[in-house]
Amino acid sequence: MSQYRPFTPQDAIELAKTLPGPFAADANLDCHEIGDGNLNLVFHITDQNSDKSIIIKQALPYAKVVGESWPLSLVRARIEREILQEEYRLCPGMVPEVYHYDDDLALTVMEDLSDHVIMRKGLIEGVSYPLFAQHIGEFMARTLFFTSDLGMDQQLKKEQQGRFINPDQCKITEDLIFDEPYRIAEKNNYDVSIEDEAEALRTDGVLHLEVALLREKFLTHGQALLHGDLHTGSIFVTPESTKVIDPEFAYYGPMGFDVGAVLANLLLNYASLPGWIQDETALRERETLLLNMVRDVWTEFESRFRALWVNDLVDPMAKTPRYQDLYVQQLFRDSIGFAGAKMVRRIVGLAHVADIDTIPNATEREHAQRKALSIGKALIKNNRRLNTIGEVLDIVSTAVSTNKA
Amino acid sequence: MSQYRPFTPQDAIELAKTLPGPFAADANLDCHEIGDGNLNLVFHITDQNSDKSIIIKQALPYAKVVGESWPLSLVRARIEREILQEEYRLCPGMVPEVYHYDDDLALTVMEDLSDHVIMRKGLIEGVSYPLFAQHIGEFMARTLFFTSDLGMDQQLKKEQQGRFINPDQCKITEDLIFDEPYRIAEKNNYDVSIEDEAEALRTDGVLHLEVALLREKFLTHGQALLHGDLHTGSIFVTPESTKVIDPEFAYYGPMGFDVGAVLANLLLNYASLPGWIQDETALRERETLLLNMVRDVWTEFESRFRALWVNDLVDPMAKTPRYQDLYVQQLFRDSIGFAGAKMVRRIVGLAHVADIDTIPNATEREHAQRKALSIGKALIKNNRRLNTIGEVLDIVSTAVSTNKA
Numbered sequence: 001m002s003q004y005r006p007f008t009p010q011d012a013i014e015l016a017k018t019l020p021g022p023f024a025a026d027a028n029l030d031c032h033e034i035g036d037g038n039l040n041l042v043f044h045i046t047d048q049n050s051d052k053s054i055i056i057k058q059a060l061p062y063a064k065v066v067g068e069s070w071p072l073s074l075v076r077a078r079i080e081r082e083i084l085q086e087e088y089r090l091c092p093g094m095v096p097e098v099y100h101y102d103d104d105l106a107l108t109v110m111e112d113l114s115d116h117v118i119m120r121k122g123l124i125e126g127v128s129y130p131l132f133a134q135h136i137g138e139f140m141a142r143t144l145f146f147t148s149d150l151g152m153d154q155q156l157k158k159e160q161q162g163r164f165i166n167p168d169q170c171k172i173t174e175d176l177i178f179d180e181p182y183r184i185a186e187k188n189n190y191d192v193s194i195e196d197e198a199e200a201l202r203t204d205g206v207l208h209l210e211v212a213l214l215r216e217k218f219l220t221h222g223q224a225l226l227h228g229d230l231h232t233g234s235i236f237v238t239p240e241s242t243k244v245i246d247p248e249f250a251y252y253g254p255m256g257f258d259v260g261a262v263l264a265n266l267l268l269n270y271a272s273l274p275g276w277i278q279d280e281t282a283l284r285e286r287e288t289l290l291l292n293m294v295r296d297v298w299t300e301f302e303s304r305f306r307a308l309w310v311n312d313l314v315d316p317m318a319k320t321p322r323y324q325d326l327y328v329q330q331l332f333r334d335s336i337g338f339a340g341a342k343m344v345r346r347i348v349g350l351a352h353v354a355d356i357d358t359i360p361n362a363t364e365r366e367h368a369q370r371k372a373l374s375i376g377k378a379l380i381k382n383n384r385r386l387n388t389i390g391e392v393l394d395i396v397s398t399a400v401s402t403n404k405a
Numbered sequence: 406m407s408q409y410r411p412f413t414p415q416d417a418i419e420l421a422k423t424l425p426g427p428f429a430a431d432a433n434l435d436c437h438e439i440g441d442g443n444l445n446l447v448f449h450i451t452d453q454n455s456d457k458s459i460i461i462k463q464a465l466p467y468a469k470v471v472g473e474s475w476p477l478s479l480v481r482a483r484i485e486r487e488i489l490q491e492e493y494r495l496c497p498g499m500v501p502e503v504y505h506y507d508d509d510l511a512l513t514v515m516e517d518l519s520d521h522v523i524m525r526k527g528l529i530e531g532v533s534y535p536l537f538a539q540h541i542g543e544f545m546a547r548t549l550f551f552t553s554d555l556g557m558d559q560q561l562k563k564e565q566q567g568r569f570i571n572p573d574q575c576k577i578t579e580d581l582i583f584d585e586p587y588r589i590a591e592k593n594n595y596d597v598s599i600e601d602e603a604e605a606l607r608t609d610g611v612l613h614l615e616v617a618l619l620r621e622k623f624l625t626h627g628q629a630l631l632h633g634d635l636h637t638g639s640i641f642v643t644p645e646s647t648k649v650i651d652p653e654f655a656y657y658g659p660m661g662f663d664v665g666a667v668l669a670n671l672l673l674n675y676a677s678l679p680g681w682i683q684d685e686t687a688l689r690e691r692e693t694l695l696l697n698m699v700r701d702v703w704t705e706f707e708s709r710f711r712a713l714w715v716n717d718l719v720d721p722m723a724k725t726p727r728y729q730d731l732y733v734q735q736l737f738r739d740s741i742g743f744a745g746a747k748m749v750r751r752i753v754g755l756a757h758v759a760d761i762d763t764i765p766n767a768t769e770r771e772h773a774q775r776k777a778l779s780i781g782k783a784l785i786k787n788n789r790r791l792n793t794i795g796e797v798l799d800i801v802s803t804a805v806s807t808n809k810a
Contacts, residue, residue: 149621149624149625154572154575154576154579154624155572155573155575155576156572158570158571158572158575159570159572161570162567162570165563165564165566165567166563167559167560167561167563167564168560170559170560170563171559171560174559178722179721179722182722183721205725205726205727208722208725208726209725209726209727209728209731211722211725212722212723212725212728213728213731215722216554216732219554219559220554220626220627220628221625221626221627222625222626222627223625316584316588317583317584317587317613317616317617317620318617320610320613320614320616320617321610321613321614322610322614323613323614323617323618326614326618327621
C-alpha cells in the first residue's frame, strides 16, 4: 500500500517510466504541472522522442480558496477514477481512458487530451461546435439513464449509490450554489458596481423558496450517478469531438443538475457575447447560434433519453403510459431550475466564468453580469411551470429585454 | 470474530449466561423460540428465579415464502441493530433497548417487551390506545426529522445514508408493494371471490401511473432514515406505552412511507370492523374511534414535526417563508399515496393482515377486502391533490359508500 504524498514532476516521471506502455524504457520524458493548483495536481508527461503523452492527475487534501485552505477528502480521487471508468464503459471515447490508478496516492494516470481545447476557451474565441449538442446529449442520456433505476438493476444501483457518497464535494456545491449567493457570505465575490443586484438576491423571497426546493432535490434525490460539475470548463472539444473530464463531484443526485450545468454555461457565454463582438450582425448571428445550442442540447438529450427508455428500460412499472412524459417533464423543469441557480452563482458567488470575467470593457462586463443574473433568476422562478425549451428561450429574451429597460 | 450459525435455544441460553447483567451466574434460564420463523429466530429467555428476561433476535440468511427460500443478506441484522440504537437515542423508551450485539452472528440481545401486546392483536380485540397517536406522532416526527437534512449535519447524513444501503430488504418492498399487486405474479395471494378486484388492479392505467410515481419516490428519495415497515405488527403497545420494533427494513427513503404505513394499518383495521362487531352502535363507535386515530396520527405527527422545524432546524435555507408549508404538504401527499399502496398489497399481495384475514365469516371477510381495496385505490389515485386529513377521511367515507352501492 502506498502512502499519500503530493507528487513532484520528478515523481510523476518516475511513475510514468514504470507503467507498461506507452513509453520505451529509455525514453526521455518531460513533465509539466498544468493544473490550476486549487484542488489537484495535473502532470502532463511527454516523450521527447515520440508523440506519446499521458496525464497524471493527483488530488490534493485541501482546496485553496480565498487565500485559505479548505480540507477535502482524498476519497474524491477514487470516486473520480471509478466514474471515469464507468462513463468510459457507457460512452467510449467521450471521457479520457484510465490507464492506471493508485487510490492511496489519490492519483489516476489517463489519456492526454491536449489535442482538444477547453470548451469555455473555444466558445470565448468564437469557435463553433456543430456536433456538441449531439455529443453531450448522448453523453448525458446514456450516463444518466444507465445509472438510474430505469436502466440498471435497482439493487446494484443502491450498492453503487453507497460507493459514490461524496460529502466533501457535495458540501462545496451546497454552499456555493444553494446558499451563499442568497445571503452575505465571506466567499461571495462580485464587483461593487452590482451591489444592488446582490442585495436583490438576498431579499427576494420568491427566489429563495425556489432555491430551497432545488437545494432539497440536490440533497435528497438520488436519481442517477451525476458528473456533478458539467460546465464548459469540464469539457474538452474540437469541432469533431467532445470529451468530458473532471468528474470528481460525482454522486447520486438529480439528473437535471447535469443537464442544467450545460445549459447554464451556454447561457453564460450567450450573456457575455456583446462584450466580445462589436459588429451588430456578427453579434446577432453568434447569439442565435448559442441559443440554438441551448435548444439542441435539450432536444438531443431528450430524444436520446426517450429512445433509451423505449429500448433499454429494466423497470416494467416504468412502462406505464404517461409515466415517461411526467418523468421527462420533471427532469426538464429541474434542469431549468438548476441552470438558473448555476448562472446566479457564477456572477455573485466564489467561482466565476472567464466568458464574463475577462470581458475587457468594464461597462460591457457589468451589462453581461446583469444579463446573466436576470436570465438566471427568471429560470429559477419559472422552473416549476415550464414545459418546453421554446418557453425557456422566450424567458431568456424577456429577461434580457427587461434587463435593458 | 464469530462465524455465523443459526442458534438453537441452548446456544441462546449459553450466550445469555455470559452477558454482564441481567442474570445471576447460577441462574436457571428457560428459552423459547417465539419468532414466526420466516426471516428471523427470536429467543425469549426467562429466569426461573427472577422476573428478569431478555430477547435474542437472530437474522436468518433466507426468507421462507410460498414454500421456497429467498436469500437475504445478514447485513440487515447490523442495520436493524444500528437503527434501534439510533431510534433509542432519539426516542428513549420507544424502542427496545439494545444490551449486546454480534454482527457476525447477525444477532442482537435486547429488552423483552412481553408486558406489551402487538398492536394489531390489541386492535382486533377492540382495545383502545388513547395515547398511541401522540406516541407514534412523536416517534415519527423525531426519527424522521433528526435523520433528515433538516435536523442533522448534511454531510454526516450522507455518510449515514451510505451505512443504511439495504438492497435486499428494499427489493422485498419494491416487489410486494410497488409491482406485483398490479400484475399477474406468482406470489400474489387472494381469494378467488375477489378475482374481479384483482383484475381491475391489473388494468387500471390511472392507478398504475400513481403507483409508478410512488415507486420512483421509494427508489430515489433519500429524505430520512425510515423504519421501513411501520405497520401495527411492528408496534408493541399497552394503553399507556408504545414501543416500535423490527426496523430491519430501515433505509434512507421518503418520510411519507413510514407515516403512510401507520395510516394504512389503522384503515385496514377500520375496514375489518364490520367483520368483528355485530352490534350496530358499537360498530359505529369503534369505526369513529379508528378514523379519529387516523386523523390524530397525522395531526400529532404534523404538529410535532413543525415544532422541530421551528426549534431544531440546522439548514438555514429551510427557514425560507412558505418552504415548510410546501414540504409538509408534499410529505402529507406522499403519506396518503403510500398508505393506499400498503392497503392494496395487504389484500391481493403476498402478505396479508390478520385484522381482515381472520374475520370468521367469509362474506364479511370479502366485504372487508373490497372495502380496503376501495379505500386504498382512492388514496393512491387522489394523493397528489389532497391537502388535509379531513379530505382523506371524506375519501374514506366516499370509497366505502361507493363500494357498498
